[in-house]
Amino acid sequence: MRPKKNPQKDLNKKSGMFFVIGLLLVLGMVYTALEWKTFDPIYNIDVAMNDIDPSIEEEAPIFQLEVTPPPKPPVLPTEIEIIEDDDPFEETEIIAIEVTPDTEVVDPTDFEVIEEPEEVKVNWITIEEVPVFPGCENEKDKRACFNDMMQKHIRKNFRYPEIAQEMNIQGRVNTTFMINNDGTIGTIKKRGPHDVLEKEAARILSKLPKMTPGKQRGSAVKVSFAIPITFKLQ
Template sequence: MEPKKNPHLDVKRNSMLYFFMGMTFVLLMAYLALNWKTYYSEDTWDLGSVKVNEDLIEETPFLKLKLPDPPQPKIQSPPEIQIIDDEDDLEETFIKPNESNQDTKIAEVDDIQVVEDDIPDTVFFSVIENAPIFPGCENESTEKEKRECFQEQMLKHIRKNFRYPEVAQEMGLEGRVNVIFTVQKDGSIGDIRLRGPHESLEKEAARIISKLPKLQPGKQRGTPVKVPYSIPITFKLN
């Protein structure tokens, strides 16, 4: 005959219920532990105290500077007034007037010295009052037009008389010759100075300038003066 167990005494009867109850209790305790908040009873924090060595504290000395007293103003003594008796005779100073009258003698014209104008002997083309005039530019109305006409006629003269030196062509020489000449007081050309890459080119430039016609001289305050003028002549092979 098999032994029978009492169902009310079976230990495993409610094991699953006890397990879930235990798990629920553990989770609840863990949740409360994570969300538990604590508060300080005092609002002040103990930051500690810093001790400073009193030997390291230096006292700043106070310097008392005595400024010099301001200079005393000089008091000028009033002028001394001399009282003279009425009986004494005083000599009054007579001031002679400078104004002319009918008895004043007028100086002669020959006795008056006239200072001559200090006009320089040489004035540059860019600053002269009346620039030299190239033949054919006399009818220009303004000074500016006469200067422009002078430069245009100079370029025409160079193109008309230009001739490339044979020696320079054979040697393949090219370059620019800077030419400076002076329009003399009588309108002639003189004091020609040249600077170029080769002597043959300089000679050709001098020949072109020597063929310039006689010009009207430049004038400063109506007086003829020497006027230097510079122009470049370019030599270039085709």
């Protein structure tokens, strides 16, 4: 029996080739779609080619600056006016000191010599009789009593500054103050980590009571005393 179709015309034999050709076409289209780039159009406008309206006329304004002439030199007066000064003029009388045979010899004993007392300052360690804090008059060891009363005074008047608490400022303030020869508190010197603590330490020492002054060789003298005040946050 003869086949109905010609074997040479059978397209199934070339299906693989058609598949490869179709695949290549699809890949080419995909590649072209991915690599396709578009750019914004560029408009080149030549400004120099613009025509200027000849009816427009521009003129630059002209400013005229006024030159200030130099000042004229002052004219001296032809006549000099004399003004009389009514203020009295005090002349210093100069006494000439010339030694002559008639010069009177002055006895040195006729002059009164005024001696100014020399101010003596003694520190706490070398003072013979230390200043007496009020309440320590009858104590045998007045140095120890003085130190105890100083500590009590500091604890009683101690006040931690609020601004120092907020800023977390703490540390030790070294203070030195003078007990005058009349028992009052003199110059207070302080040195610490911050001005706020130094001011508080000075305030505490300024509230010290009047004391019995210290004595050196039987005379009242100034005595310097140093004490540290510690500010510590809990």
